[in-house]
Amino acid sequence: MDSVEIESADCMHLGDWPRTADVTCGVLKKSLSQSNGRTPIDVEFSDLTYTVPTGKKSSKLILRGVSGQFRSGELSAIMGPSGAGKSTLLDILAGYKCNGVTGLITVNGQNRDLRKFCKMSCYIMQEDLTQPRLTVEEAIGFAADLKLDTRISKAAKRSLVNEILQTLRLNNARHTITERLSGGERKRLSIALELVNNPPVIFLDEPTTGLDEMSSVQCVDLLRRVALGGRTVICSIHTPSASIFSKFHHVYVVTAGQCVYRGNVDDVVPYLHNIGIDCPVHYNPADFVIEVSAGEYGKDLVERMMTLVAERSPIVPTPHADFQYAEFENIGKISWWEQFTILLKRMMLQFYRNRNYMYLKMSLHAFLGFIIGGLFLGIGNDGSKTLFNFGFCFTCLIVFLYVPMLPILLHFPSEVHLVKREHFNRWYDLGPYFCALTVSNIPAQIVLSIIYLSMVYPITGQPLELFRCSMFFSTCIICALIAESMGLAVASMLSIVNGMFVGPAITVPLMLFAVQGMGTTDPLPIYRTLVMYISYIRYGLEALIVATYGYNREKLPCPPNMIYCQYRVPRELLRTMGMENTVFWLDFLALIIILFIFRALTYYLLRQRLQPNKTFQALYLVGRLVKNHFVNG
């Protein structure tokens, strides 16, 4: 079936949400306030507690057995004083936090299956992270490509993007690069990106923070409309104005990790009246209930609210006998290859927009080529400077260690945050992302390496024989890719600050191990030999030296003023360096294997960062305990 058929077929089934119909027929606005054919989702939780370890033997109880219910078709607010546990509760309900949580969360009366629940929900976090170097229109377009069925025609997706831009008042900013958006626009963009596939459950952490009153009202209005369309919309919110407060259907008030009120917004004031405190006339009930729950009118009132909450607001489960997780299993699922191509396209576009950075890197490589070439001018064909040429090979490996690694350590940790968020909201799988990242990085790295090498190789007088030249170039390029992969592995687990320390720190032993025992004719003890071959730089060095001096290279010319050139015979140098029997292809193969190991390690670490397994969770906890032990004493 081609896309046109799908488009027209879907127009006939407007209720068949969240497929293409809502969007292809240009009725997003209408669809937001429309019921749909799918089962509504109610989220219930009981006796939820959340504890975090804080020191050697201490831990902090953040949520203390809270229970509640959020229904479909309602806009619900989680409110409370600062530090009460609103964001924590939202993180747990959305499935973003799982460690240290006890209690029960159910979806339409069935135990929550987190993997499946994530497919039917989205979480818009407080910090608005958006893909850099894309316009608003492009960002929403890529989200639509990734989240919607590929059988939907391009025109239909374009019309969806236009509708979303209009609905969220982003039309004037459609060609603005995301980094240049105002706070309110960025918030609306974050919401727009997640609304693309119309998920049945939407969590938002403080969606109005940083917005002016008018933008906040419009934002909450939109959420209300979305909720009335049959979705379950839950947001944490800080002291809303009276008009914003009145737009919510349901409110859940927490203080010090306990619930003090849950129920209709209209019932807040009568409830407070019943426990003996009246909200002053013309006073914002939202402010008042937060003040009361913060203990400003006495601690006994707060305790009374805590005990009364279960009695006055019993949770009445709304079972949906016909509810099946499978119904939501394939929402907008696209294939591995489609995800890969879309992500690659997005990365290439971002790369193109950032071309000045690429020009800077190219200039830096040319500059390094000029400086290093000048330092080692003409030594490659001078029998009296063979040892200096050895230094040149080592310098090339150091250049290809730090230059590819440091930028990765600086920028990849922030990208991991973005990937974590998009992956959590089920935009794509890690496999296609990682492959797209690899494919988009490798050509640039090769070009940069060639710029540097094509300058230093002739300037330093290396042998201009095609086979030696290609062996030299390919060894350096593989080493650059290994260093980049090492940077990715470190940056996928650590923050910028920690990565910038750990990354360069691990390069020091790598360099030292590589040159063990060089220049001595005594054989090394076996353990030192093993340690030496841990370092990929050793393989790189051997490969470069053999490419330059191996394969029966003829004697090098010696300057007429030199009486004795010890290493003008290349074999003599190889013997002194213990590389007489070295086979280039074995070293090259070892480098390729190391490259694959590092790539696989990066993938594994990234996977653990996004979805830690039990071992990693245990390691994380041990790490935290150790940190708390040393940091907090």
Ligand SMILES: Nc1ncnc2c1ncn2[C@@H]1O[C@H](COP(=O)(O)OP(=O)(O)OP(=O)(O)O)[C@@H](O)[C@H]1O
């Ligand atoms: N990992 C942690 N370690 C120690 N304390 C934590 C941790 N995570 C959260 N907390 C504490 O738990 C409490 C609740 O945090 P949370 O972010 O949920 O509050 P909040 O109600 O959203 O606050 P705000 O409105 O100010 O954002 C706070 O006191 C916070 O310091």
